[in-house]
Amino acid sequence: MSDTAKPIRLLGLSGSIRRHSHCTAVLNTLADSLGNKAGGKAGGKAEMTLFPLNEIPPYDPDLDAENTPAPATALRDSIAAADGLVIISPEYNYGMSGVLKNALDWASRPAMKSPVRGKPILIMTASPAFTGGVRAQHEMRETLSGMMGRVIARPQVVIGTVHEKIKDGRLTDQAALDFALAAIDDLLAEIALLRGVKSA
Ligand SMILES: Cc1cc2nc3c(=O)[nH]c(=O)nc-3n(C[C@H](O)[C@H](O)[C@H](O)COP(=O)(O)O)c2cc1C
Numbered sequence: 001m002s003d004t005a006k007p008i009r010l011l012g013l014s015g016s017i018r019r020h021s022h023c024t025a026v027l028n029t030l031a032d033s034l035g036n037k038a039g040g041k042a043g044g045k046a047e048m049t050l051f052p053l054n055e056i057p058p059y060d061p062d063l064d065a066e067n068t069p070a071p072a073t074a075l076r077d078s079i080a081a082a083d084g085l086v087i088i089s090p091e092y093n094y095g096m097s098g099v100l101k102n103a104l105d106w107a108s109r110p111a112m113k114s115p116v117r118g119k120p121i122l123i124m125t126a127s128p129a130f131t132g133g134v135r136a137q138h139e140m141r142e143t144l145s146g147m148m149g150r151v152i153a154r155p156q157v158v159i160g161t162v163h164e165k166i167k168d169g170r171l172t173d174q175a176a177l178d179f180a181l182a183a184i185d186d187l188l189a190e191i192a193l194l195r196g197v198k199s200a
Pocket of ligand 1: 016018091093126131132
């Protein structure tokens with residue numbers, strides 16, 4: 001199968017490991033929509049799996065040098081196997097969550113050759129505040145750019161008052177869902193563009 005005909009595989013990372021996380025609920029809803037041909041333009045064009053960050057230990061260069069913990073290796077392998085990443089974080093004290101930053105530190109190694117290098121990435125934030133976690137986005141973009149990830153250029157995806165938009169673990173606010181799906185469309189377009197360049 002040619003590279004351009006292969007189904008697009010997205011990996012979703014949520015910066016919250018909370019059982020009833022709003023951020024994880026947003027990702028799960030997007031994954032559902034992608035699997036559903038009626039789910040907007042992106043529906044049926046790609047699949048998304050989530051990699052939960054619960055088991056990722058605190059980053060320790062000694063551990064990484066001697067015997068990289070299995071969850072960190074699994075994270076790197078999952079990123080390497082994906083065509084693109086969808087990363088959502090809550091805003092914790094005006095930045096991304098420590099859980100996400102720690103996972104990104106693991107993913108960033110080996111330096112200059114990490115699986116994140118060149119990977120198309122869509123970032124999002126969600127918060128019960130009306131600001132939707134927007135203050136964490138600059139840090140996410142900077143950190144991922146430092147790892148040479150290809151954070152796609154587009155207006156920020158922020159979901160404010162998210163607690164009013166989630167029901168039974170799914171994003172039920174259609175406007176917010178359409179807003180996020182439009183960003184997924186942009187990510188898929190970037191992946192298609194890069195595939196085209198590679199096969200040219
Ligand atoms: C340590 C901590 C710091 C927080 N700081 C902020 C903040 O700076 N801005 C904000 O909008 N919300 C802040 N919040 C609220 C989180 O955005 C909120 O708990 C959110 O629902 C967490 O995401 P989750 O539902 O995916 O777990 C903070 C929460 C915690 C626990």
